Amino acid sequence: MQLYVFPPSPNSLRCQAVANHVGLDPELITMDLHTGAQMNADFVALNPNHKIPTLVDGDFVLWESNAIMLYLARKQPDNDLIPEDLHDRTRMTQWSYWNASHWGPTCGIFTFENLVKKFMNIGDPDPAQLVKGAEEFKRFGTVLNDHLKGRETLVGNSVTLADHAVVSWLVHAEAADLPLDGYAEITRWSGNILGSAPWQEALATIPGG
Ligand SMILES: N[C@@H](CCC(=O)N[C@@H](CS)C(=O)NCC(=O)O)C(=O)O
Known part of the structure:
Protein backbone atom coordinates (compact mmCIF):
# COMPACT_ATOMS: atom_id res chain seq x y z
CA MET A 1 0.00 0.00 0.00
CA LEU A 81 -11.74 4.50 15.54
CA ILE A 82 -15.24 4.05 14.09
CA PRO A 83 -17.82 3.61 16.88
CA GLU A 84 -20.41 0.84 16.59
CA ASP A 85 -23.14 2.81 18.34
CA LEU A 86 -25.32 4.64 15.79
CA HIS A 87 -25.38 7.92 17.68
CA ASP A 88 -21.64 7.93 18.28
CA ARG A 89 -20.92 6.93 14.71
CA THR A 90 -23.05 9.69 13.23
CA ARG A 91 -21.67 12.22 15.71
CA MET A 92 -18.23 11.22 14.46
CA THR A 93 -19.48 11.88 10.93
CA GLN A 94 -20.93 15.20 12.06
CA TRP A 95 -17.57 16.40 13.37
CA SER A 96 -15.76 15.09 10.29
CA TYR A 97 -18.05 17.09 7.98
CA TRP A 98 -17.80 20.08 10.30
CA ASN A 99 -14.05 19.84 10.01
CA ALA A 100 -14.15 19.68 6.22
CA SER A 101 -16.71 22.48 5.87
CA HIS A 102 -15.95 24.93 8.68
CA TRP A 103 -12.98 24.23 10.93
CA GLY A 104 -10.49 23.30 8.22
CA PRO A 105 -11.26 26.32 6.01
CA THR A 106 -11.09 28.61 9.07
CA CYS A 107 -7.73 27.31 10.30
CA GLY A 108 -6.65 27.15 6.66
CA ILE A 109 -6.88 30.94 6.39
CA PHE A 110 -4.25 31.36 9.13
CA THR A 111 -2.15 28.49 7.83
CA PHE A 112 -2.04 29.98 4.33
CA GLU A 113 -1.63 33.64 5.28
CA ASN A 114 0.89 33.23 8.12
CA LEU A 115 2.76 30.07 7.23
CA VAL A 116 2.45 28.94 3.61
CA LYS A 117 2.98 32.42 2.16
CA LYS A 118 6.16 32.89 4.21
CA PHE A 119 7.41 29.41 3.39
CA MET A 120 6.80 29.82 -0.34
CA ASN A 121 7.89 33.44 -0.41
CA ILE A 122 4.66 34.60 -2.05
CA GLY A 123 3.95 37.80 -0.19
CA ASP A 124 2.73 39.15 3.13
CA PRO A 125 -0.39 38.01 4.99
CA ASP A 126 -3.54 39.72 3.73
CA PRO A 127 -5.01 41.67 6.69
CA ALA A 128 -8.57 41.35 5.32
CA GLN A 129 -8.22 37.57 5.21
CA LEU A 130 -6.91 37.53 8.79
CA VAL A 131 -9.90 39.59 9.98
CA LYS A 132 -12.22 37.13 8.25
CA GLY A 133 -10.27 34.26 9.82
CA ALA A 134 -10.58 35.78 13.29
CA GLU A 135 -14.36 36.11 12.92
CA GLU A 136 -14.70 32.54 11.74
CA PHE A 137 -12.36 31.28 14.45
CA LYS A 138 -14.44 32.95 17.14
CA ARG A 139 -17.57 31.28 15.82
CA PHE A 140 -16.27 27.76 15.23
CA GLY A 141 -13.55 27.75 17.89
CA THR A 142 -16.19 28.52 20.50
CA VAL A 143 -18.29 25.58 19.32
CA LEU A 144 -15.32 23.23 19.62
CA ASN A 145 -14.08 24.64 22.92
CA ASP A 146 -17.53 24.43 24.54
CA HIS A 147 -18.04 20.88 23.30
CA LEU A 148 -14.74 19.73 24.78
CA LYS A 149 -15.55 20.86 28.33
CA GLY A 150 -15.34 17.77 30.52
CA ARG A 151 -14.42 15.56 27.57
CA GLU A 152 -11.21 13.80 26.52
CA THR A 153 -12.37 13.07 22.98
CA LEU A 154 -14.92 14.52 20.57
CA VAL A 155 -17.21 11.49 20.64
CA GLY A 156 -17.74 8.83 23.30
CA ASN A 157 -14.80 7.91 25.49
CA SER A 158 -12.10 7.07 22.99
CA VAL A 159 -10.36 8.60 20.02
CA THR A 160 -12.27 8.35 16.74
CA LEU A 161 -11.58 9.47 13.18
CA ALA A 162 -13.15 12.81 14.13
CA ASP A 163 -10.40 13.58 16.66
CA HIS A 164 -7.72 12.80 14.10
CA ALA A 165 -9.44 14.97 11.49
CA VAL A 166 -10.18 18.02 13.65
CA VAL A 167 -6.86 18.03 15.51
CA SER A 168 -4.85 17.97 12.28
CA TRP A 169 -5.42 21.70 11.84
CA LEU A 170 -3.75 22.39 15.20
CA VAL A 171 -0.42 20.85 14.21
CA HIS A 172 0.81 24.24 12.98
CA ALA A 173 -1.10 26.30 15.57
CA GLU A 174 1.94 28.26 16.67
CA ALA A 175 3.56 28.84 13.28
CA ALA A 176 0.19 29.74 11.73
CA ASP A 177 -0.57 32.01 14.69
CA LEU A 178 -3.99 30.51 15.37
CA PRO A 179 -5.77 32.78 17.86
CA LEU A 180 -6.02 30.12 20.58
CA ASP A 181 -5.85 32.44 23.60
CA GLY A 182 -8.94 31.77 25.70
CA TYR A 183 -9.60 28.38 24.13
CA ALA A 184 -8.17 26.31 26.97
CA GLU A 185 -10.23 23.20 26.22
CA ILE A 186 -9.01 23.04 22.64
CA THR A 187 -5.43 23.47 23.84
CA ARG A 188 -5.81 20.71 26.46
CA TRP A 189 -7.47 18.24 24.10
CA SER A 190 -5.16 18.88 21.15
CA GLY A 191 -2.10 18.59 23.40
CA ASN A 192 -3.26 15.13 24.43
CA ILE A 193 -4.12 13.90 20.95
CA LEU A 194 -1.05 15.36 19.24
CA GLY A 195 1.11 13.99 22.05
CA SER A 196 -0.15 10.46 21.41
CA ALA A 197 2.06 7.88 19.71
CA PRO A 198 0.25 7.85 16.32
CA TRP A 199 0.63 11.61 16.01
CA GLN A 200 4.19 11.71 17.26
CA GLU A 201 5.09 9.14 14.63
CA ALA A 202 3.32 11.13 11.92
CA LEU A 203 4.89 14.43 12.99
CA ALA A 204 8.35 12.85 12.93
CA THR A 205 8.00 12.56 9.13
CA ILE A 206 7.99 16.35 8.71
CA PRO A 207 11.43 17.27 7.36
CA GLY A 208 13.18 19.47 9.90
CA GLY A 209 10.62 18.61 12.59
N1 LIG B 1 -10.10 17.88 0.34
C1 LIG B 1 -8.78 17.32 0.14
C2 LIG B 1 -7.77 18.46 0.23
C3 LIG B 1 -6.39 18.01 -0.20
C4 LIG B 1 -5.49 19.21 -0.47
O1 LIG B 1 -5.94 20.36 -0.50
N2 LIG B 1 -4.20 18.94 -0.70
C5 LIG B 1 -3.29 20.01 -1.01
C6 LIG B 1 -2.18 20.08 0.02
S1 LIG B 1 -2.77 20.53 1.62
C7 LIG B 1 -2.62 19.74 -2.36
O2 LIG B 1 -2.28 18.61 -2.64
N3 LIG B 1 -2.42 20.77 -3.19
C8 LIG B 1 -1.72 20.64 -4.42
C9 LIG B 1 -2.47 21.18 -5.60
O3 LIG B 1 -3.65 21.58 -5.44
O4 LIG B 1 -1.91 21.20 -6.70
C10 LIG B 1 -8.52 16.24 1.19
O5 LIG B 1 -9.09 16.32 2.28
O6 LIG B 1 -7.76 15.31 0.90
Missing part, protein backbone atom coordinates in the same frame (compact mmCIF):
# COMPACT_ATOMS: atom_id res chain seq x y z
CA GLN A 2 1.32 3.45 -0.91
CA LEU A 3 0.25 6.75 0.60
CA TYR A 4 1.22 9.88 -1.36
CA VAL A 5 1.79 12.65 1.14
CA PHE A 6 3.37 16.02 1.77
CA PRO A 7 4.15 15.65 5.47
CA PRO A 8 3.63 19.25 6.61
CA SER A 9 0.09 19.12 5.20
CA PRO A 10 -2.65 18.52 7.79
CA ASN A 11 -4.56 16.62 5.10
CA SER A 12 -1.87 14.00 4.77
CA LEU A 13 -0.78 14.01 8.42
CA ARG A 14 -4.24 12.97 9.58
CA CYS A 15 -4.14 9.94 7.25
CA GLN A 16 -0.66 9.07 8.48
CA ALA A 17 -1.87 9.32 12.10
CA VAL A 18 -4.77 6.95 11.38
CA ALA A 19 -2.45 4.46 9.65
CA ASN A 20 -0.18 4.59 12.70
CA HIS A 21 -3.14 4.29 15.07
CA VAL A 22 -4.34 1.04 13.48
CA GLY A 23 -0.86 -0.40 12.95
CA LEU A 24 -0.70 -0.12 9.16
CA ASP A 25 2.55 0.87 7.57
CA PRO A 26 1.91 2.15 4.04
CA GLU A 27 4.91 3.19 2.02
CA LEU A 28 4.99 6.98 2.22
CA ILE A 29 5.71 8.67 -1.09
CA THR A 30 6.44 12.35 -0.61
CA MET A 31 5.24 14.71 -3.32
CA ASP A 32 7.08 17.99 -3.00
CA LEU A 33 4.31 20.49 -3.64
CA HIS A 34 6.83 23.33 -3.76
CA THR A 35 8.37 21.94 -6.91
CA GLY A 36 5.02 20.99 -8.43
CA ALA A 37 5.67 17.25 -8.14
CA GLN A 38 1.91 16.69 -7.91
CA MET A 39 1.57 17.81 -11.54
CA ASN A 40 3.56 14.94 -12.99
CA ALA A 41 1.53 12.82 -15.38
CA ASP A 42 1.91 9.59 -13.41
CA PHE A 43 0.48 11.19 -10.28
CA VAL A 44 -2.31 13.02 -12.13
CA ALA A 45 -3.33 9.64 -13.57
CA LEU A 46 -3.87 8.49 -9.97
CA ASN A 47 -5.53 11.67 -8.76
CA PRO A 48 -6.82 14.01 -11.47
CA ASN A 49 -7.22 16.71 -8.78
CA HIS A 50 -3.42 16.56 -8.40
CA LYS A 51 -3.77 16.64 -4.62
CA ILE A 52 -2.26 14.73 -1.77
CA PRO A 53 -3.13 12.61 0.11
CA THR A 54 -3.78 9.80 -2.33
CA LEU A 55 -3.81 6.12 -1.42
CA VAL A 56 -2.96 3.17 -3.67
CA ASP A 57 -3.75 -0.33 -2.45
CA GLY A 58 -3.06 -2.72 -5.31
CA ASP A 59 -5.48 -1.75 -8.08
CA PHE A 60 -7.52 0.42 -5.75
CA VAL A 61 -6.87 4.17 -5.79
CA LEU A 62 -8.51 6.55 -3.34
CA TRP A 63 -8.29 10.29 -2.79
CA GLU A 64 -9.81 12.72 -0.24
CA SER A 65 -8.36 12.44 3.25
CA ASN A 66 -11.62 11.57 5.03
CA ALA A 67 -12.25 8.68 2.65
CA ILE A 68 -8.66 7.49 3.08
CA MET A 69 -8.97 7.62 6.88
CA LEU A 70 -12.14 5.56 6.70
CA TYR A 71 -10.49 3.02 4.40
CA LEU A 72 -7.46 2.63 6.67
CA ALA A 73 -9.64 2.25 9.77
CA ARG A 74 -11.81 -0.42 8.12
CA LYS A 75 -8.87 -2.19 6.52
CA GLN A 76 -7.61 -3.12 9.96
CA PRO A 77 -10.62 -4.51 11.84
CA ASP A 78 -9.39 -4.42 15.45
CA ASN A 79 -9.71 -0.79 16.42
CA ASP A 80 -12.33 1.54 17.84
Whole structure:
Protein backbone atom coordinates (compact mmCIF):
# COMPACT_ATOMS: atom_id res chain seq x y z
CA MET A 1 0.00 0.00 0.00
CA GLN A 2 1.32 3.45 -0.91
CA LEU A 3 0.25 6.75 0.60
CA TYR A 4 1.22 9.88 -1.36
CA VAL A 5 1.79 12.65 1.14
CA PHE A 6 3.37 16.02 1.77
CA PRO A 7 4.15 15.65 5.47
CA PRO A 8 3.63 19.25 6.61
CA SER A 9 0.09 19.12 5.20
CA PRO A 10 -2.65 18.52 7.79
CA ASN A 11 -4.56 16.62 5.10
CA SER A 12 -1.87 14.00 4.77
CA LEU A 13 -0.78 14.01 8.42
CA ARG A 14 -4.24 12.97 9.58
CA CYS A 15 -4.14 9.94 7.25
CA GLN A 16 -0.66 9.07 8.48
CA ALA A 17 -1.87 9.32 12.10
CA VAL A 18 -4.77 6.95 11.38
CA ALA A 19 -2.45 4.46 9.65
CA ASN A 20 -0.18 4.59 12.70
CA HIS A 21 -3.14 4.29 15.07
CA VAL A 22 -4.34 1.04 13.48
CA GLY A 23 -0.86 -0.40 12.95
CA LEU A 24 -0.70 -0.12 9.16
CA ASP A 25 2.55 0.87 7.57
CA PRO A 26 1.91 2.15 4.04
CA GLU A 27 4.91 3.19 2.02
CA LEU A 28 4.99 6.98 2.22
CA ILE A 29 5.71 8.67 -1.09
CA THR A 30 6.44 12.35 -0.61
CA MET A 31 5.24 14.71 -3.32
CA ASP A 32 7.08 17.99 -3.00
CA LEU A 33 4.31 20.49 -3.64
CA HIS A 34 6.83 23.33 -3.76
CA THR A 35 8.37 21.94 -6.91
CA GLY A 36 5.02 20.99 -8.43
CA ALA A 37 5.67 17.25 -8.14
CA GLN A 38 1.91 16.69 -7.91
CA MET A 39 1.57 17.81 -11.54
CA ASN A 40 3.56 14.94 -12.99
CA ALA A 41 1.53 12.82 -15.38
CA ASP A 42 1.91 9.59 -13.41
CA PHE A 43 0.48 11.19 -10.28
CA VAL A 44 -2.31 13.02 -12.13
CA ALA A 45 -3.33 9.64 -13.57
CA LEU A 46 -3.87 8.49 -9.97
CA ASN A 47 -5.53 11.67 -8.76
CA PRO A 48 -6.82 14.01 -11.47
CA ASN A 49 -7.22 16.71 -8.78
CA HIS A 50 -3.42 16.56 -8.40
CA LYS A 51 -3.77 16.64 -4.62
CA ILE A 52 -2.26 14.73 -1.77
CA PRO A 53 -3.13 12.61 0.11
CA THR A 54 -3.78 9.80 -2.33
CA LEU A 55 -3.81 6.12 -1.42
CA VAL A 56 -2.96 3.17 -3.67
CA ASP A 57 -3.75 -0.33 -2.45
CA GLY A 58 -3.06 -2.72 -5.31
CA ASP A 59 -5.48 -1.75 -8.08
CA PHE A 60 -7.52 0.42 -5.75
CA VAL A 61 -6.87 4.17 -5.79
CA LEU A 62 -8.51 6.55 -3.34
CA TRP A 63 -8.29 10.29 -2.79
CA GLU A 64 -9.81 12.72 -0.24
CA SER A 65 -8.36 12.44 3.25
CA ASN A 66 -11.62 11.57 5.03
CA ALA A 67 -12.25 8.68 2.65
CA ILE A 68 -8.66 7.49 3.08
CA MET A 69 -8.97 7.62 6.88
CA LEU A 70 -12.14 5.56 6.70
CA TYR A 71 -10.49 3.02 4.40
CA LEU A 72 -7.46 2.63 6.67
CA ALA A 73 -9.64 2.25 9.77
CA ARG A 74 -11.81 -0.42 8.12
CA LYS A 75 -8.87 -2.19 6.52
CA GLN A 76 -7.61 -3.12 9.96
CA PRO A 77 -10.62 -4.51 11.84
CA ASP A 78 -9.39 -4.42 15.45
CA ASN A 79 -9.71 -0.79 16.42
CA ASP A 80 -12.33 1.54 17.84
CA LEU A 81 -11.74 4.50 15.54
CA ILE A 82 -15.24 4.05 14.09
CA PRO A 83 -17.82 3.61 16.88
CA GLU A 84 -20.41 0.84 16.59
CA ASP A 85 -23.14 2.81 18.34
CA LEU A 86 -25.32 4.64 15.79
CA HIS A 87 -25.38 7.92 17.68
CA ASP A 88 -21.64 7.93 18.28
CA ARG A 89 -20.92 6.93 14.71
CA THR A 90 -23.05 9.69 13.23
CA ARG A 91 -21.67 12.22 15.71
CA MET A 92 -18.23 11.22 14.46
CA THR A 93 -19.48 11.88 10.93
CA GLN A 94 -20.93 15.20 12.06
CA TRP A 95 -17.57 16.40 13.37
CA SER A 96 -15.76 15.09 10.29
CA TYR A 97 -18.05 17.09 7.98
CA TRP A 98 -17.80 20.08 10.30
CA ASN A 99 -14.05 19.84 10.01
CA ALA A 100 -14.15 19.68 6.22
CA SER A 101 -16.71 22.48 5.87
CA HIS A 102 -15.95 24.93 8.68
CA TRP A 103 -12.98 24.23 10.93
CA GLY A 104 -10.49 23.30 8.22
CA PRO A 105 -11.26 26.32 6.01
CA THR A 106 -11.09 28.61 9.07
CA CYS A 107 -7.73 27.31 10.30
CA GLY A 108 -6.65 27.15 6.66
CA ILE A 109 -6.88 30.94 6.39
CA PHE A 110 -4.25 31.36 9.13
CA THR A 111 -2.15 28.49 7.83
CA PHE A 112 -2.04 29.98 4.33
CA GLU A 113 -1.63 33.64 5.28
CA ASN A 114 0.89 33.23 8.12
CA LEU A 115 2.76 30.07 7.23
CA VAL A 116 2.45 28.94 3.61
CA LYS A 117 2.98 32.42 2.16
CA LYS A 118 6.16 32.89 4.21
CA PHE A 119 7.41 29.41 3.39
CA MET A 120 6.80 29.82 -0.34
CA ASN A 121 7.89 33.44 -0.41
CA ILE A 122 4.66 34.60 -2.05
CA GLY A 123 3.95 37.80 -0.19
CA ASP A 124 2.73 39.15 3.13
CA PRO A 125 -0.39 38.01 4.99
CA ASP A 126 -3.54 39.72 3.73
CA PRO A 127 -5.01 41.67 6.69
CA ALA A 128 -8.57 41.35 5.32
CA GLN A 129 -8.22 37.57 5.21
CA LEU A 130 -6.91 37.53 8.79
CA VAL A 131 -9.90 39.59 9.98
CA LYS A 132 -12.22 37.13 8.25
CA GLY A 133 -10.27 34.26 9.82
CA ALA A 134 -10.58 35.78 13.29
CA GLU A 135 -14.36 36.11 12.92
CA GLU A 136 -14.70 32.54 11.74
CA PHE A 137 -12.36 31.28 14.45
CA LYS A 138 -14.44 32.95 17.14
CA ARG A 139 -17.57 31.28 15.82
CA PHE A 140 -16.27 27.76 15.23
CA GLY A 141 -13.55 27.75 17.89
CA THR A 142 -16.19 28.52 20.50
CA VAL A 143 -18.29 25.58 19.32
CA LEU A 144 -15.32 23.23 19.62
CA ASN A 145 -14.08 24.64 22.92
CA ASP A 146 -17.53 24.43 24.54
CA HIS A 147 -18.04 20.88 23.30
CA LEU A 148 -14.74 19.73 24.78
CA LYS A 149 -15.55 20.86 28.33
CA GLY A 150 -15.34 17.77 30.52
CA ARG A 151 -14.42 15.56 27.57
CA GLU A 152 -11.21 13.80 26.52
CA THR A 153 -12.37 13.07 22.98
CA LEU A 154 -14.92 14.52 20.57
CA VAL A 155 -17.21 11.49 20.64
CA GLY A 156 -17.74 8.83 23.30
CA ASN A 157 -14.80 7.91 25.49
CA SER A 158 -12.10 7.07 22.99
CA VAL A 159 -10.36 8.60 20.02
CA THR A 160 -12.27 8.35 16.74
CA LEU A 161 -11.58 9.47 13.18
CA ALA A 162 -13.15 12.81 14.13
CA ASP A 163 -10.40 13.58 16.66
CA HIS A 164 -7.72 12.80 14.10
CA ALA A 165 -9.44 14.97 11.49
CA VAL A 166 -10.18 18.02 13.65
CA VAL A 167 -6.86 18.03 15.51
CA SER A 168 -4.85 17.97 12.28
CA TRP A 169 -5.42 21.70 11.84
CA LEU A 170 -3.75 22.39 15.20
CA VAL A 171 -0.42 20.85 14.21
CA HIS A 172 0.81 24.24 12.98
CA ALA A 173 -1.10 26.30 15.57
CA GLU A 174 1.94 28.26 16.67
CA ALA A 175 3.56 28.84 13.28
CA ALA A 176 0.19 29.74 11.73
CA ASP A 177 -0.57 32.01 14.69
CA LEU A 178 -3.99 30.51 15.37
CA PRO A 179 -5.77 32.78 17.86
CA LEU A 180 -6.02 30.12 20.58
CA ASP A 181 -5.85 32.44 23.60
CA GLY A 182 -8.94 31.77 25.70
CA TYR A 183 -9.60 28.38 24.13
CA ALA A 184 -8.17 26.31 26.97
CA GLU A 185 -10.23 23.20 26.22
CA ILE A 186 -9.01 23.04 22.64
CA THR A 187 -5.43 23.47 23.84
CA ARG A 188 -5.81 20.71 26.46
CA TRP A 189 -7.47 18.24 24.10
CA SER A 190 -5.16 18.88 21.15
CA GLY A 191 -2.10 18.59 23.40
CA ASN A 192 -3.26 15.13 24.43
CA ILE A 193 -4.12 13.90 20.95
CA LEU A 194 -1.05 15.36 19.24
CA GLY A 195 1.11 13.99 22.05
CA SER A 196 -0.15 10.46 21.41
CA ALA A 197 2.06 7.88 19.71
CA PRO A 198 0.25 7.85 16.32
CA TRP A 199 0.63 11.61 16.01
CA GLN A 200 4.19 11.71 17.26
CA GLU A 201 5.09 9.14 14.63
CA ALA A 202 3.32 11.13 11.92
CA LEU A 203 4.89 14.43 12.99
CA ALA A 204 8.35 12.85 12.93
CA THR A 205 8.00 12.56 9.13
CA ILE A 206 7.99 16.35 8.71
CA PRO A 207 11.43 17.27 7.36
CA GLY A 208 13.18 19.47 9.90
CA GLY A 209 10.62 18.61 12.59
N1 LIG B 1 -10.10 17.88 0.34
C1 LIG B 1 -8.78 17.32 0.14
C2 LIG B 1 -7.77 18.46 0.23
C3 LIG B 1 -6.39 18.01 -0.20
C4 LIG B 1 -5.49 19.21 -0.47
O1 LIG B 1 -5.94 20.36 -0.50
N2 LIG B 1 -4.20 18.94 -0.70
C5 LIG B 1 -3.29 20.01 -1.01
C6 LIG B 1 -2.18 20.08 0.02
S1 LIG B 1 -2.77 20.53 1.62
C7 LIG B 1 -2.62 19.74 -2.36
O2 LIG B 1 -2.28 18.61 -2.64
N3 LIG B 1 -2.42 20.77 -3.19
C8 LIG B 1 -1.72 20.64 -4.42
C9 LIG B 1 -2.47 21.18 -5.60
O3 LIG B 1 -3.65 21.58 -5.44
O4 LIG B 1 -1.91 21.20 -6.70
C10 LIG B 1 -8.52 16.24 1.19
O5 LIG B 1 -9.09 16.32 2.28
O6 LIG B 1 -7.76 15.31 0.90
